[in-house]
Amino acid sequence: MRQSLKIYTAGLLSFSLGFMACLAFMTVPLVPAAASPEDTPVIVIDAGHGGFDGGAEAADGTKEKDINLAIARKLAEEASDYEVEIVMTRDGDYGLYEESSATKKQDDLTARKKIMVESGAGLAVSIHLNSFPQDSSVYGAQVFYAPDEQQRTDVFTAEDMAESVQKSLEINISDGRERTSMKKNDVLLMKDPPCPFIMVDCGFFSCAVEAEKVKSAEYLSVLAAAVWQGINEKLCLPMKNHVPVIDSTNKEENMA
Numbered sequence: 001m002r003q004s005l006k007i008y009t010a011g012l013l014s015f016s017l018g019f020m021a022c023l024a025f026m027t028v029p030l031v032p033a034a035a036s037p038e039d040t041p042v043i044v045i046d047a048g049h050g051g052f053d054g055g056a057e058a059a060d061g062t063k064e065k066d067i068n069l070a071i072a073r074k075l076a077e078e079a080s081d082y083e084v085e086i087v088m089t090r091d092g093d094y095g096l097y098e099e100s101s102a103t104k105k106q107d108d109l110t111a112r113k114k115i116m117v118e119s120g121a122g123l124a125v126s127i128h129l130n131s132f133p134q135d136s137s138v139y140g141a142q143v144f145y146a147p148d149e150q151q152r153t154d155v156f157t158a159e160d161m162a163e164s165v166q167k168s169l170e171i172n173i174s175d176g177r178e179r180t181s182m183k184k185n186d187v188l189l190m191k192d193p194p195c196p197f198i199m200v201d202c203g204f205f206s207c208a209v210e211a212e213k214v215k216s217a218e219y220l221s222v223l224a225a226a227v228w229q230g231i232n233e234k235l236c237l238p239m240k241n242h243v244p245v246i247d248s249t250n251k252e253e254n255m256a
């Protein structure tokens with residue numbers, strides 16, 4: 001069942017230098033105008049797992065599905081001040097399947113893909129955590145991209161987008177290691193997606209330090225802001241009704 005949500009919550013946003021640099025150039029549409037009824041670009045944010053499928057589990061029993069949702073919500077909040085429509089594949093602890101189904105996981109992934117197709121999305125971002133119990137010293141965020149999307153935009157490729165998000169995570173999370181984004185097509189969602197698709201593995205649950213970090217709301221805010229910054233470095237989406245007013249007495253910028 002399709003679950004979608006437009007999110008208009010005003011959030012505090014870091015007005016990045018990258019965004020300002022983007023504004024210096026012409027902004028370009030993310031998707032062809034016909035793709036969305038309101039001619040607004042659409043991004044699908046997919047919080048991985050949910051419901052019966054908890055995903056990876058930390059040593060203390062914290063489930064990946066809950067952290068994924070927290071990050072996805074924060075990412076949607078980051079995007080909410082920009083000229084974009086956000087469609088969440090889920091916004092609660094549930095999966096997209098019928099309880100009576102014998103093929104819940106398959107149904108769930110198929111339903112998520114359907115949302116990507118039917119929303120007319122120009123970009124899909126799936127949020128996950130990683131786990132590698134064989135070596136608990138492995139850590140860090142890693143971005144994957146689907147190599148063979150059916151393009152809905154010629155503005156960027158999934159690889160460009162993944163690399164931009166990876167770099168932003170490197171700069172803003174600064175875990176001390178350089179990484180490059182990687183191709184991935186071994187999961188259903190990443191096989192022939194209708195639009196550029198990236199999967200952000202936001203850290204390793206199997207690493208005690210990182211498992212602790214992702215339980216912090218502040219850390220997740222920084223992480224979500226970094227993901228959004230990486231995305232908008234490529235999209236250059238303008239802010240909604242952003243009218244800066246300079247007050248000469250206190251030099252503060254007010255958002256109209």
Ligand SMILES: [Zn+2]
Nearest residue numbers: 048055128129
């Ligand atoms: Zn996962």
